[in-house]
Structure formats: C-alpha cells, structure tokens
Amino acid sequence: MLHNLPPDPDCALSLRKLSKFYGEFLALDRISLDIAHGEKIVVLGPSGSGKSTFIRTLNRIEPHDSGVLMIDGEVIDDKTSLPLLRGAVGMVFQNYNLFPHLTVLENCILAPRLVRKAHRDATESLARAYLDQVGIGEQADKYPIQLSGGQQQRVAIARALCMAPDIILFDEPTAALDPEAIKGVIGIIDSLAERRITTICVTHEMGFARHIADRVVFMDKGVVLEASPPEQFFTAPQSARARQFLDQMIHHA
Amino acid sequence: MRLLTCLLLCLAALLSSASVRAQERPSFIENNTLSVCTNPTLPPMTFVNGADLSAIDGFDIALARELGALWHVPVTFKTMDFTGLFPSLAAGRCSLVISGVLKQAAREHLFDAVAYLDTSPVIVAPSQIAPVTSFEALAGQSLAVESGTSYAARIEEINRTLISRGKPPIALQQYPSEDQVVQQVLVGRSQNFLSQDVELFYRQAQLGGKLHVIFSPSLPGYSEFALYLRRSGQDKALLAAAIDTLKRQGKITALEKKWNVGKAARAALGVTSERPRFNTATFFSALFSMAFLKGAVMTLVIALASHAAAIVISIPIALKLNAPRSLWHPFLRAYVAVFRGAPTLLQLLFIWNALPQFFPIFREGWFSPFLATWICLSINESAYQVEINRAALSAIDPGQLAGGQALGMSPSQIYRHVIFPQALRVALPPTINEFISLLKTTSLASVISLQELLFITQVQVARSFEFTEYYAAALVYYLAMVFAFLHLQKRIETRFVWASRASAGGKTGPRIESPTDGTEASRHAA
Numbered sequence: 001m002l003h004n005l006p007p008d009p010d011c012a013l014s015l016r017k018l019s020k021f022y023g024e025f026l027a028l029d030r031i032s033l034d035i036a037h038g039e040k041i042v043v044l045g046p047s048g049s050g051k052s053t054f055i056r057t058l059n060r061i062e063p064h065d066s067g068v069l070m071i072d073g074e075v076i077d078d079k080t081s082l083p084l085l086r087g088a089v090g091m092v093f094q095n096y097n098l099f100p101h102l103t104v105l106e107n108c109i110l111a112p113r114l115v116r117k118a119h120r121d122a123t124e125s126l127a128r129a130y131l132d133q134v135g136i137g138e139q140a141d142k143y144p145i146q147l148s149g150g151q152q153q154r155v156a157i158a159r160a161l162c163m164a165p166d167i168i169l170f171d172e173p174t175a176a177l178d179p180e181a182i183k184g185v186i187g188i189i190d191s192l193a194e195r196r197i198t199t200i201c202v203t204h205e206m207g208f209a210r211h212i213a214d215r216v217v218f219m220d221k222g223v224v225l226e227a228s229p230p231e232q233f234f235t236a237p238q239s240a241r242a243r244q245f246l247d248q249m250i251h252h253a
Numbered sequence: 254m255r256l257l258t259c260l261l262l263c264l265a266a267l268l269s270s271a272s273v274r275a276q277e278r279p280s281f282i283e284n285n286t287l288s289v290c291t292n293p294t295l296p297p298m299t300f301v302n303g304a305d306l307s308a309i310d311g312f313d314i315a316l317a318r319e320l321g322a323l324w325h326v327p328v329t330f331k332t333m334d335f336t337g338l339f340p341s342l343a344a345g346r347c348s349l350v351i352s353g354v355l356k357q358a359a360r361e362h363l364f365d366a367v368a369y370l371d372t373s374p375v376i377v378a379p380s381q382i383a384p385v386t387s388f389e390a391l392a393g394q395s396l397a398v399e400s401g402t403s404y405a406a407r408i409e410e411i412n413r414t415l416i417s418r419g420k421p422p423i424a425l426q427q428y429p430s431e432d433q434v435v436q437q438v439l440v441g442r443s444q445n446f447l448s449q450d451v452e453l454f455y456r457q458a459q460l461g462g463k464l465h466v467i468f469s470p471s472l473p474g475y476s477e478f479a480l481y482l483r484r485s486g487q488d489k490a491l492l493a494a495a496i497d498t499l500k501r502q503g504k505i506t507a508l509e510k511k512w513n514v515g516k517a518a519r520a521a522l523g524v525t526s527e528r529p530r531f532n533t534a535t536f537f538s539a540l541f542s543m544a545f546l547k548g549a550v551m552t553l554v555i556a557l558a559s560h561a562a563a564i565v566i567s568i569p570i571a572l573k574l575n576a577p578r579s580l581w582h583p584f585l586r587a588y589v590a591v592f593r594g595a596p597t598l599l600q601l602l603f604i605w606n607a608l609p610q611f612f613p614i615f616r617e618g619w620f621s622p623f624l625a626t627w628i629c630l631s632i633n634e635s636a637y638q639v640e641i642n643r644a645a646l647s648a649i650d651p652g653q654l655a656g657g658q659a660l661g662m663s664p665s666q667i668y669r670h671v672i673f674p675q676a677l678r679v680a681l682p683p684t685i686n687e688f689i690s691l692l693k694t695t696s697l698a699s700v701i702s703l704q705e706l707l708f709i710t711q712v713q714v715a716r717s718f719e720f721t722e723y724y725a726a727a728l729v730y731y732l733a734m735v736f737a738f739l740h741l742q743k744r745i746e747t748r749f750v751w752a753s754r755a756s757a758g759g760k761t762g763p764r765i766e767s768p769t770d771g772t773e774a775s776r777h778a779a
Contacts, residue, residue, distance in 0.1 A: 059659060061655060061658055061659060082658075082661060083661035083662075083663070084661075085661070086658070086659060086660060086661035087661050090659070090660075091659040093652060093655065093656060093659070095652060096656075097650070097652040097653060097655060097656030097659075098656070099653065099656065099671050099675075100675065100751055100752070101674045101675050101678070101749075101751050101752075102751075110660075110662075110670060110671075111657075111660035111661060111662055114662055114666045114670065115660065115661040115662060115666075143750065143751040144751075145751060145752075159660070160659075160660075163660060163661065
C-alpha cells in the first residue's frame with residue numbers, strides 16, 4: 001500500500017494519509033496518491049464525498065490537518081509560501097470567479113503583476129498569447145459579463161495559465177457548459193497535458209471523464225476507493241460503492 | 254532724572270486713582286482678551302448689521318468695546334444660539350455674556366449679574382387691536398414668546414392666577430428666535446407676542462405700522478438688562494464699577510441715543526410706511542451676496558469633510574463587523590447603536606456645551622464650531638455609513654475572495670483590487686443619498702454658531718425681518734447643491750460599464766481604468 005511508502009519526489013503530487021477535519025467531521029480520510037507530471041486525473045464521487053474539499057487542500061485554500069502533501073518534491077505545510085504554492089498550483093472554479101470589474105486581459109494580468117511583480121508589457125503579451133491559445137484572443141478587452149459561460153471558463157483557464165502553473169485544478173469544469181463547449185474544454189485540457197501540465201478535474205460528467213482521464217479517482221465519504229484507468233473503472237469497478245454509483249449515473253443520464 | 258520720573262509717576266497715580274480702581278482688571282480677562290458670548294439676533298442690542306457676518310453691531314456690542322477700552326484689552330465676540338450662551342459661559346468659553354439678557358433672580362443663582370440698561374416688557378398686537386391694561390384682558394388668547402427665555406415661566410405663573418379666578422389661560426407659543434416670535438403675529442398664527450421694548454423700537458420701521466404695543470406690564474425681573482459673568486471673587490464689583498465709570502463719562506447715554514433705546518425712544522414709538530410682501534431686490538441681493546456664497550461653501554465643506562472622515566472611520570468597522578464574531582463586536586455594535594440612536598442636534602449640543610464641562614481643554618480657542626461640527630457629524634455619519642459598507646461588502650460573492658486566493662494574492666491585495674472596487678459600486682448610490690441627507694443635516698450646526706447657510710439666513714432675517722426673501726435665497730442654494738449631487742450620482746453610475754450587459758455592450762461607453770493604475774475605486778477604499 002502507498003500509505004506506508006515515503007512520498008515520491010519525482011511525482012507532480014505525492015500524498016500520504018492526507019486528512020482534513022471540519023470540527024468533528026472527517027472530510028478527507030487518509031488519502032494516499034501519486035500523480036505523475038502531465039497526468040490527467042478525474043475525481044468522481046457522489047455529492048458530499050469530499051471531492052471539492054480534496055482539490056482545495058491541494059492549493060491550501062483548505063489546509064489539511066494531518067498527513068503529507070508533496071508537490072514537485074516539496075513538502076507543503078504551514079511554512080510554505082502561499083504565493084509560490086498557488087503559482088505552482090492553479091485553479092479554475094465551477095463558476096469561474098472572474099473579477100467582473102476588470103476586462104478579460106486585466107483579469108489575466110492582475111495576479112502576475114501583484115504577486116510576481118511582473119512587468120506590465122511582458123505580462124500583457126503573455127496573457128494575450130494564452131488567450132489566443134484558448135481561442136478567445138479577440139475578447140481581451142471585453143468585460144466578463146459580455147461573454148458566454150464557455151468563453152468565461154476559457155478566461156479562467158487563461159488566467160490560471162498566466163501564473164505558469166505545473167498543476168491546474170478544475171472544479172466541475174463542465175457543469176455549466178453545453179456539449180459544444182465541453183468538447184472545447186477537452187481540447188484545452190489535452191493541450192495542457194502535452195505541455196506536461198498536470199490536471200485534476202472534479203466532475204459529474206461521465207462522458208467527459210471517460211474522454212480525458214488518464215486515471216479516475218473515485219471517492220466516497222472522504223476515502224479514495226479506487227484510482228484506476230477509465231477503461232478499467234467504467235467496465236470493471238473494484239468496489240461495490242463504485243458499481244452502485246455508476247449504475248445510478250447510467251440510469252439518471 | 255530718576256527722581257523726576259518717580260515724582261511724575263506718583264503724581265499720575267494720584268490723579269488717576271479713581272479711574273485706576275475702575276480699570277483694575279477682573280479675573281475673567283484671560284490671555285489679555287475680553288471674550289464675549291452673544292447671540293446676534295436681537296437688534297438693536299446685538300445683531301449682524303449688514304451682509305458681512307463678522308460685522309456684529311448694536312448697543313451691547315458697543316458697550317463691550319467700551320469695557321475693553323476701559324481695561325485696555327481687545328474684545329473678541331463669540332456668536333451662538335441664545336440657548337448656548339449660558340452653557341458657554343459655564344464652560345469657560347467666554348468671560349461675559351452680553352446679549353440683551355434680562356437681570357433675573359433665577360439666573361443669579363448660578364451666575365453674577367450687573368445691570369446696565371433699563372427696559373420694559375411689552376405685549377404687542379396688530380395695530381387694529383385696542384390697548385389693554387392687564388393680563389386678564391388676554392385670557393384665552395394666544396401669545397408668542399422666545400423659547401429659552403424666562404417669559405414662558407412667567408406666563409405660566411400668570412395663567413395659574415387666571416385659572417384660579419375661573420378664566421381661561423393664555424395659550425403660550427414658543428419659538429427659538431425673536432424674529433420668529435414677531436413673525437407669528439404678523440402672519441396671524443398668534444394674537445399677541447411678548448418681548449422687550451428695545452426690540453420693538455428697532456422693529457418699528459420694518460413692521461410697517463402693522464403692530465403696536467397694547468400693554469406695558471410691570472414685571473419684576475424684566476426691567477433691566479444685565480451682563481452675566483461666572484461667580485469669582487471681586488469680579489462682580491469690578492464690573493459694576495466699570496459700568497458706573499462709563500455712565501459717569503456719559504458713554505452709556507451716548508450709546509442709548511445712537512441705538513435708539515432708553516427713555517427717549519420709548520416716547521417716540523411711531524408708525525411708518527407699508528412694505529412689499531416679497532422684495533425681489535432683497536432676494537437677488539441675498540442670492541448673489543458674498544455672505545450667502547460663503548455660507549453655502551461652508552455647508553459644502555463641512556458636509557464633504559464630515560462624510561470623508563465618516564467613510565474612513567466606517568470601513569474598518571464594517572470589515573470587523575462582517576468578520577467572524579470577536580471581542581470587538583459588542584463595542585462596535587454599541588458605537589453604531591448610540592450614534593444612530595441619538596438625535597444629531599443633541600449630539601452637536603453635547604459636544605459643544607457638555608464636553609467642555611468635563612474636559613477643560615475643549616474650552617480653548619482651537620475648539621471651534623467647525624471642529625466640533627466636524628467631529629460630531631463624522632462620528633454620527635460613520636454609524637450610518639457602517640451599515641452601507643456592510644451591505645456592500647456582503648453583496649460581493651465569496652467566490653471573489655477564493656478566486657483571488659487561488660491566484661496567490663494576499664488578503665490585502667484581494668481587498669484592494671478585487672473586493673473594494675466591486676463593493677464601491679454597490680455602496681455608491683446609497684452613499685450619495687446619505688451625503689445629500691448630511692448636506693441638509695449640517696443646518697443643525699447653526700445652533701452651535703457654525704456660520705453655514707442656515708445660520709447666515711437666520712442672522713440676515715433677524716436683522717432685516719425680510720423672512721421670505723432670505724428663506725427663498727437659502728432654498729435656492731440648498732436645492733442647487735442637492736441637484737448637483739444627484740446629477741453626479743447618475744453620471745457615476747453610468748461609469749460602471751462592467752456591471753450590466755446592456756451598458757457594457759458598445760465600445761463607446763467610458764472604460765473604467767485598470768486597477769493596476771490605481772482606480773478611483775481602490776484609492777477611495779484603501
């Protein structure tokens with residue numbers, strides 16, 4: 001078992017017995033996992049299983065209470081510089097959390113300018129390059145409210161990329177998107193993997209999971225029950241809970 | 254040579270020994286200045302003579318100057334509401350009250366009084382009413398008096414007698430200033446008013462023969478004007494000696510003649526010509542006068558300064574109150590509750606009149622009406638602004654904080670560049686509404702003699718008796734200021750193009766600056 005091995009510094013993320021409490025409630029229960037550079041992980045599980053909490057511990061928006069979290073070979077704890085950590089681990093929120101009072105371009109360059117003290121011109125040309133990459137270069141001077149949901153998500157991805165992260169966390173990236181837009185997100189995440197950027201997506205969308213995942217992590221009640229390639233997970237899940245979950249999803253879909 | 258000087262000095266001392274005693278300075282002369290509290294709305298005793306507000310004049314003012322000359326000290330005048338005179342004297346804000354105040358036993362319990370001029374109370378009614386000979390003839394009628402004076406108590410006393418004789422009492426109406434008392438009879442709301450004769454001598458020309466004296470009762474306690482001072486050692490005797498000296502020198506008689514008070518004037522109560530209902534020339538000259546412009550500027554400055562301070566005070570309080578409960582909470586809640594709960598007028602009077610009794614430092618000259626008003630309105634307004642700020646901060650999606658955190662921004666960076674600019678848009682319309690309300694609230698500061706628009710208006714009315722004209726001019730100024738800010742509010746709202754899809758549509762609309770350049774929003778909030 002991974003539990004008793006030392007964390008692996010060659011992985012993008014290496015977790016050992018990672019736990020998180022909310023008061024008495026155990027939200028994450030001794031999670032151990034190794035994730036390679038450039039790997040695409042999809043986290044599945046019923047509501048309240050701890051998926052969102054899990055990815056929020058990875059950039060310390062929700063600090064873990066015990067266990068080891070190692071990112072790029074560095075152990076993450078109270079002493080870790082948050083600006084550095086969050087530079088390495090970007091995040092795209094379910095409802096994007098774009099800053100409505102700033103244009104698309106300003107959304108992208110605000111954090112690099114403030115956190116990295118980066119030069120304005122350099123940041124701006126970098127941001128325009130990322131906006132072009134995610135296919136919304138021509139929207140740079142609009143405000144978020146003028147964009148569609150799919151466009152807003154691309155802005156959120158470009159904004160995260162501007163901090164040059166090694167890992168990007170996605171919280172329900174497909175929740176508010178139409179099928180066309182979901183295809184677009186899949187394309188973007190694939191292109192991130194090509195650049196060895198590790199992605200971890202929390203989702204409910206089975207088709208999306210099957211399409212992009214290198215590995216599916218299945219969680220229930222704060223415990224990781226399975227971590228296996230999608231073909232194995234969707235055809236022959238190991239745990240009874242995962243079988244039950246998949247049955248329900250198929251019925252409801 | 255030395256001997257000669259000594260001899261000369263001795264001779265001079267001998268010759269002037271009498272006046273030396275009169276000129277011996279009382280202890281209330283502090284910092285080599287005679288400072289006098291007066292309410293300049295009682296012509297011809299003390300009033301603003303002309304458009305320049307600093308130019309107060311009248312019998313009392315001239316008398317104070319004579320006293321200063323006698324003691325060889327400069328005289329400074331502090332103008333205030335009548336009700337503020339004695340609290341200010343008690344607070345040590347001035348040496349003397351010289352303001353056409355009657356010599357009365359009730360006041361002499363607390364302060365020393367020195368009489369300087371004879372007077373007589375008068376009951377005044379429209380000219381078609383026949384004179385009467387006793388208060389009984391006024392039973393059941395209405396009578397206006399100035400509040401804060403002791404007329405009211407005296408009339409209550411007379412009423413008890415009337416009731417005991419089975420007659421209806423006199424219906425008492427109280428108004429905060431002399432000119433308003435007179436106005437009540439002019440407009441017919443009150444049948445009679447009670448005042449002092451000197452007032453009427455002066456008003457005759459302005460009243461246009463519409464009113465006349467129907468009764469001059471002899472009321473003990475209403476027959477002499479007096480100077481009031483704090484009780485202290487020889488001061489009363491020294492002041493009385495000084496008044497005697499002025500009388501002997503004929504100075505008081507000269508002043509009586511100049512200001513048309515005293516016996517000669519009493520005989521000459523005459524009738525003068527009719528006046529127009531609305532004097533357009535007066536209205537326009539008031540509207541374009543320096544005095545009104547200065548008053549409006551003062552109103553604007555005190556409102557802006559108070560609101561700016563209120564915003565600065567209210568932001569940390571709002572942040573603390575929106576944060577999880579802490580030790581601060583009960584104190585901050587109490588602060589907001591007290592300053593929202595207490596009437597603003599009461600807070601002003603408290604700061605101006607009560608504070609100096611506890612902390613003598615507030616008696617000093619630097620504690621001006623402006624400073625007192627600024628402190629009071631800043632604190633008062635901050636209590637309201639806290640609620641606006643809290644609502645605005647609560648309206649911001651918590652995801653904005655998470656979004657900033659996930660990008661590695663520090664809490665202060667998130668507040669400065671993400672939360673505050675958005676909260677500002679939410680807070681701005683109610684803030685401008687508050688400001689407009691504050692702009693009008695500043696008129697309350699006239700009671701502590703801040704020379705803002707309403708104070709200027711009242712002073713001009715008291716002098717000229719042209720109510721409608723000066724009120725109309727003040728109204729024009731207030732409305733002009735309020736409309737200007739309402740217009741500004743609209744302009745600012747259209748600047749927030751990012752807030753709605755509709756207005757964000759075209760590229761023609763004004764763009765908000767990048768916060769990295771320091772927007773108005775973040776500068777305001779920081």
